[in-house]
Amino acid sequence: MLRFCRIPPSRIRKLPTFFSATPEETREYTVAGMTCSHCALSVREEVSEIAAVGSVDVDVDSGRLTVSGSGIDDDAVRAAVAEAGYEVV
Numbered sequence: 656m657l658r659f660c661r662i663p664p665s666r667i668r669k670l671p672t673f674f675s676a677t678p679e680e681t682r683e684y685t686v687a688g689m690t691c692s693h694c695a696l697s698v699r700e701e702v703s704e705i706a707a708v709g710s711v712d713v714d715v716d717s718g719r720l721t722v723s724g725s726g727i728d729d730d731a732v733r734a735a736v737a738e739a740g741y742e743v744v
């Protein structure tokens with residue numbers, strides 16, 4: 656005897672989209688040349704414009720740039736930092 660699934664297709668739940676989406680990640684970079692809060696601000700602004708980026712944190716003293724988001728592209732981050740006038744080392 657054939658057995659059929661009794662659950663109507665509309666009731667079978669698909670995987671929530673967050674399972675298939677690129678997971679959130681955090682990457683750290685070191686930026687050379689930043690000397691004050693204005694430097695940090697311009698780096699933050701440029702990197703924030705990258706679509707994949709959710710949050711940006713810049714520490715002037717250590718030169719550390721922390722970027723969080725989904726599907727972050729290193730080259731895009733480098734380009735954004737260069738746009739601000741600094742360099743990822």
Ligand SMILES: [Cu+2]
Nearest residue numbers: 690691693694
């Ligand atoms: Cu500055």
